[in-house]
Amino acid sequence: MGxxxxxxxxIVEELKQTLSESTLAFVIDYQGLTVAEITNLRRKLRPSGxxxxxTKNTFMGIAIKEEEKWQPLNDLLKGSNAFVxxxxxxxxxxxxxxxxxxxxxxxxxxxxxxxxxxxxxxDIKALGDLPSKEQLMAQIAxxxxxxxxxxxxxxxxxxxxxxxxxxxxxxxxKGDGEAA
Numbered sequence: 001m002g003x004x005x006x007x008x009x010x011i012v013e014e015l016k017q018t019l020s021e022s023t024l025a026f027v028i029d030y031q032g033l034t035v036a037e038i039t040n041l042r043r044k045l046r047p048s049g050x051x052x053x054x055t056k057n058t059f060m061g062i063a064i065k066e067e068e069k070w071q072p073l074n075d076l077l078k079g080s081n082a083f084v085x086x087x088x089x090x091x092x093x094x095x096x097x098x099x100x101x102x103x104x105x106x107x108x109x110x111x112x113x114x115x116x117x118x119x120x121x122x123d124i125k126a127l128g129d130l131p132s133k134e135q136l137m138a139q140i141a142x143x144x145x146x147x148x149x150x151x152x153x154x155x156x157x158x159x160x161x162x163x164x165x166x167x168x169x170x171x172x173x174k175g176d177g178e179a180a
Contacts, residue, residue, distance in 0.1 A: 026112030
């Protein structure tokens with residue numbers, strides 16, 4: 001059952017669209033995975049906004065042909081590939097894949113591309129070790145709350161400090177007046 005030319009164009013256009021919204025693409029050798037396992041991987045990736053595309057290398061090659069930032073993917077277009085295309089939260093997507101890989105032990109991370117750079121497995125692992133978007137937002141919110149609390153305490157201290165200073169001046173003048 002061959003694919004029609006129209007069907008092939010649709011596949012390539014869909015890949016182009018997904019790539020245009022992605023910041024990271026990594027390639028895994030999926031040989032040996034069952035359909036159920038690939039479905040499970042897709043389910044694990046969904047919360048991070050990443051998608052897993054199982055497609056022919058030739059289709060991916062055509063999809064990246066005009067996009068310079070994805071050109072390094074050409075070096076990875078060998079064998080049975082699945083492409084994980086990540087929009088923003090690459091840390092969560094990588095962690096989801098690593099969790100899946102640890103459970104199945106059937107896939108191999110071949111490499112990836114981000115910002116026009118070819119990434120090795122170690123590079124992708126390092127990206128996965130970065131805090132997720134939610135963790136970064138929580139850290140920033142915590143830092144802002146700490147600064148806000150310090151400012152509030154400082155502002156509250158101004159009247160108290162001013163009151164003490166006025167009292168000290170009044171006490172001094174009172175003391176100077178008694179000595180005369």
